[in-house]
Amino acid sequence: MSESDIQSVRALVFDVFGTVVDWRASIIREGELLAQAKGLVVDWAAFADGWRDGYKPAMDRVRKGTMPWTNIDGLHRLILDDLLVRFGIKGLAESEIAHLNRAWHRLLPWPDTVPGLNRLRCRYVISTLSNGNVALLVNMAKNAGLPWDCILSGELFGHYKPDPEVYEGAARLLGLAKNEVMMVAAHPSDLHAAKRAGLRTAYVHRPLEQGAGHSAELVAPGEFDVMATDFLDLAVKLRA
Amino acid sequence: MSESDIQSVRALVFDVFGTVVDWRASIIREGELLAQAKGLVVDWAAFADGWRDGYKPAMDRVRKGTMPWTNIDGLHRLILDDLLVRFGIKGLAESEIAHLNRAWHRLLPWPDTVPGLNRLRCRYVISTLSNGNVALLVNMAKNAGLPWDCILSGELFGHYKPDPEVYEGAARLLGLAKNEVMMVAAHPSDLHAAKRAGLRTAYVHRPLEQGAGHSAELVAPGEFDVMATDFLDLAVKLRA
Numbered sequence: 001m002s003e004s005d006i007q008s009v010r011a012l013v014f015d016v017f018g019t020v021v022d023w024r025a026s027i028i029r030e031g032e033l034l035a036q037a038k039g040l041v042v043d044w045a046a047f048a049d050g051w052r053d054g055y056k057p058a059m060d061r062v063r064k065g066t067m068p069w070t071n072i073d074g075l076h077r078l079i080l081d082d083l084l085v086r087f088g089i090k091g092l093a094e095s096e097i098a099h100l101n102r103a104w105h106r107l108l109p110w111p112d113t114v115p116g117l118n119r120l121r122c123r124y125v126i127s128t129l130s131n132g133n134v135a136l137l138v139n140m141a142k143n144a145g146l147p148w149d150c151i152l153s154g155e156l157f158g159h160y161k162p163d164p165e166v167y168e169g170a171a172r173l174l175g176l177a178k179n180e181v182m183m184v185a186a187h188p189s190d191l192h193a194a195k196r197a198g199l200r201t202a203y204v205h206r207p208l209e210q211g212a213g214h215s216a217e218l219v220a221p222g223e224f225d226v227m228a229t230d231f232l233d234l235a236v237k238l239r240a
Numbered sequence: 241m242s243e244s245d246i247q248s249v250r251a252l253v254f255d256v257f258g259t260v261v262d263w264r265a266s267i268i269r270e271g272e273l274l275a276q277a278k279g280l281v282v283d284w285a286a287f288a289d290g291w292r293d294g295y296k297p298a299m300d301r302v303r304k305g306t307m308p309w310t311n312i313d314g315l316h317r318l319i320l321d322d323l324l325v326r327f328g329i330k331g332l333a334e335s336e337i338a339h340l341n342r343a344w345h346r347l348l349p350w351p352d353t354v355p356g357l358n359r360l361r362c363r364y365v366i367s368t369l370s371n372g373n374v375a376l377l378v379n380m381a382k383n384a385g386l387p388w389d390c391i392l393s394g395e396l397f398g399h400y401k402p403d404p405e406v407y408e409g410a411a412r413l414l415g416l417a418k419n420e421v422m423m424v425a426a427h428p429s430d431l432h433a434a435k436r437a438g439l440r441t442a443y444v445h446r447p448l449e450q451g452a453g454h455s456a457e458l459v460a461p462g463e464f465d466v467m468a469t470d471f472l473d474l475a476v477k478l479r480a
Binding site: 073125127133134135136138139141142149150151155156173174175176 | 375376
């Protein structure tokens with residue numbers, strides 16, 4: 001990306017689950033805390049993966065109109081109710097299940113996330129652009145100290161990524177041309193959709209998102225405007 | 241307001257123009273800077289008052305459907321174009337007029353605003369709930385160091401305050417019951433509408449909003465849940 005292209009970028013909008021926060025380790029830890037308190041024995045890594053596996057199909061049902069608009073808290077709860085049966089977890093009060101469902105409001109950042117965002121926000125407007133609902137993103141930011149300038153969510157547009165309405169809506173609400181906005185994500189599919197909608201794109205490598213035994217998707221050089229190893233590297237590459 | 245009522249409040253949503261920022265002194269100063277640069281002679285206090293006077297009628301045209309949805313940047317520009325003629329201001333380039341219109345993105349806080357918000361955000365989620373558009377509020381926050389957890393605007397709901405959709409929409413997006421959300425404003429009309437929608441209310445006295453020669457509207461004791469002299473007093477009264 002040329003210096004003049006970098007100069008034209010005004011706002012960075014971030015995918016959150018996996019890109020900003022380590023959902024898998026966070027969910028596992030929440031499970032372990034619950035297990036200790038309640039005397040449960042559960043494979044929490046499998047549980048976390050099962051929860052996340054249910055996420056895309058659930059969103060797709062909303063995107064394709066076979067289910068009315070339901071926010072991520074609602075979709076997470078539908079999946080969770082199934083998982084509790086599947087993993088044989090019994091004896092939780094409704095308040096405990098609700099607390100577990102809100103584990104997604106308490107996800108923790110990658111080690112470079114907060115220092116990287118603090119550098120990036122000196123030069124750019126930084127915002128979420130997540131399928132997570134607004135309340136989830138606000139609570140997560142407060143819990144984890146994420147210094148967002150703005151909370152943008154698919155919920156504001158009644159659409160989930162990768163629907164183009166989400167990317168276009170972000171640029172419109174930020175009062176910017178689409179090519180003044182850069183989508184930052186660890187997931188090529190999100191970035192390809194952002195690119196089709198006219199946004200700039202930055203890929204950040206998160207090799208541990210699926211756990212230590214898995215590798216992240218391969219990305220070709222030049223596939224996106226910027227490729228970074230983490231948010232501090234992104235700050236260097238974007239001259240922040 | 242009882243201690244248990246205070247305990248039930250989770251989020252504070254703030255009116256911005258007049259409550260958080262001193263629009264009048266800020267616009268006057270922007271005018272004076274422009275006048276100095278361009279050699280203009282203008283009564284900037286009258287100009288600022290004229291700009292603000294055009295605001296409510298313009299929003300009302302949108303609210304009543306005689307004008308399609310137009311955000312505040314757009315309404316400010318319509319009013320500004322009239323004012324430039326009325327005040328005989330000539331010779332500005334389009335980029336200079338656009339910069340002047342964005343003076344509303346650069347409004348400055350009252351002296352107690354930033355320290356008060358920093359205290360309040362330790363205990364509460366704090367958000368804008370303004371008729372200003374999202375981009376305006378984001379740019380203002382970055383310019384003035386306002387530590388919002390969330391940027392909420394009538395723009396997200398396609399309605400302007402005092403339409404109930406704005407207050408109800410804020411509670412919905414924050415994932416809270418309406419009586420867990422408190423509207424903070426210096427304007428009784430805004431608070432009365434918030435109260436009718438089911439929100440808690442806090443009045444903050446801003447006696448200089450209309451300039452030193454004017455007095456703020458009178459408020460009866462008990463008319464709102466909390467009455468405060470400024471944001472630091474509000475923090476004390478809300479145990480933040």
